[in-house]
Amino acid sequence: DIQMTQSPSTLSASVGDRITITCRASQSISTWLAWYQQKPGKAPKLLIYKASTLESGVPSRFSGSGSGTEFTLTITSLQPDDFATYYCQQYHTYSRFGQGTKLEIK
């Protein structure tokens, strides 16, 4: 069973900031990792898949990197619409999500 550890659990930032969220897998998942954004009362939205491929329509200020067991989601120049909760997901073996990172306005 592959465990996913996401950090931090909460992140406070301001509009215009650059932020990074980290996700670690308990064993290698190659690049079978996705990032999702979820806003209150809404379904998650796919942002990035295969660790670094931007889903169609997602702004270029979002980027992902990593392989094996260490991954990052970076958002440059935060916009008001970006304040939400972010989840990583491994889909190498079935599926599992990280615990989530709540991005709050400072």
Place this chain on the structure above:
Amino acid sequence: VQLVQSGAEVKKPGESLRISCKGSGYTFTSYWISWVRQMPGKGLEWMGRIDTSDSHTNYSPSFQGHVTLSADRSISTAYLQWTSLKASDTAMYYCARHPSYGRPAPFDYWGHGTLITVSS
């Protein structure tokens, strides 16, 4: 592409329930449907998946034996079922699709969620 889920339910402990997820705008049998639980104020938990072409299932160990996944490909609908609900089943439940062929794939389309409340 749409995944339309059935409406919110309020049930009592011990009752049974089946909720649905109807796919449209794509070839239903070319995609798995996964189910994801989100308890109030908590994160996303993958429950299991069903291959809609042959109803083959895989369950997370945390949910194996507690829920049953099924599908009716003739009406492009997947189901999540409980035989005896508990208060701890109170949550939002999402369905999501991912391709059942080729390489592993993320969940690209999600249903809007079905809120289940279990209370005496």
